[in-house]
Amino acid sequence: MIWKTAQWTVHLLFWIAIALVIYSFMTTNRRSARILPDGRIEFAQRWFAVWAWLFVMVRMSLFVPSFLRHAGEPWGFIAGACLGGAVLSSLFAIPDTLIVAEGGLGQVYWFRRNKRIRWDEIVEINSSKRIVTVTGANGMKIVHSAPLADRPRFLLELKQHCGENLPPDFPREPIATVQVQRPFRPSC
Secondary structure, three states: OHHHHHHHHHHHHHHHHHHHHHHHHHOOOOOOOEEOOOOOEEEOOOHHHHHHHHHHHHHHHOOHHHHHHOOOOHHHHHHHHHHHHHHHHHHHHOOEEEEEOOOEEEEEEOOOOOEEEEHHHEEEEEEOOOOEEEEEOOOOEEEEOOOOOOHHHHHHHHHHHHHHHOOOOOOOOOOOOOOOOOOOOOOO
């Protein structure tokens, strides 16, 4: 009886976590960006979405051995290999955090190499309704998407650091709701 209740609870938590992941990707994160003590600005995802995503990936990875046990059947092996590949690739893609610093723009990952573009290396900024893509001179792309915090503040930081190279109407959306707060730095 206890074992069935535990299985049912894990199954219910799995579907709740999937709903939270879908919710975090479908809605815009209206949380403010965090100003770090050293003056950098951090644009991070909601923590409930990160933990829900990790729970879903761990739960999905537990299905891989059962698929691979049926490796004698071609569809069982193909399904297990595809599911295992999807779990690994999603762990390398999420979660990420954008960092805006005086030297440039960075994207920090947990399980793969971080990206960094200096302000003078930015060659292109594409802005759509949900995604802002910044491209560097070497082709590296840093993406601010809907699950990350404070899109208006990110656009304002881009305008402040790259303003002379941007069109006069950048961004083509209002950013008046942004409250710019720089940390206090004593002049010593």
